[in-house]
Amino acid sequence: MDHIPFGDTPVSRCHFYRRVCDLPANVDPPHLGRIVMKAEHVWAMVLPAHLGQAVKTNMQQRGSDIGPILSHPRSNRWAYLVRPDIPDDVRLFAEMFRLNVSVVRTGGTVALPSPADHAAQFRRWIEPPRCMFRPSGLVVVDAIRACSAQYRPVRRWAAHV
Structure with a gap:
């Protein structure tokens, strides 16, 4: 998706996200072509890019399937799209907070890459x-x-002593 094929628009990309990937994506606001996803049956874990790269390598070495990962180059952060199976545990969230990791839970919003993004500098x-x-x-x-x-x-x- 780094190279935008002819006919790739925010609306067509949003349909792909919804139909093929089961991501609840919408174009919002339409005049900018930004694509966002409300976290419902898909959550996100947002972490510093250097940790994100290490996590990806670790998961691959363990033989785990990776799944979708997006980058926010301007903030130097990665977001892993995950199943919503993280328990509501204060100690876990405090541990993640200390590592500069945030969890986008039900009700949160995640911006997804759009063909309207300029030169992949946003997502x-x-x-x-x-x-x-x-x-x-x-x-x-x-x-x-x-x-x-x-x-x-x-x-x-x-x-x-």
Whole structure:
């Protein structure tokens, strides 16, 4: 989807997202051609791009299917589209918050790449959606934990005598 074929419009792209990928996408506002998705049966996990790349590599090494990932180049963040199976757990959300990861849950909005976006500077697909598959949110959480553990500094406590 990085190269826009003849006839690719925000409306046709939105139909593709809805029919083939089961993403509840709409063109909003129509005069700008921006495509947005209300989080319902699809959630998103938004994280720094460097962590997103590490998570993708980790999932591939584990043999997990990746699913759709989009990039927001201006904010240097990636968004994984996931199944809504992340429990409503304050400790989990606090852990993700400390890692600069946010979860877009039911009612939230996710902007999707549109052919109206200029030169992919707003949004672009890292892994485009090809079907209805999305990974479990919990699988992505596990990969985030595994990758972030590599970057955590080791705390050394000095013994006071």
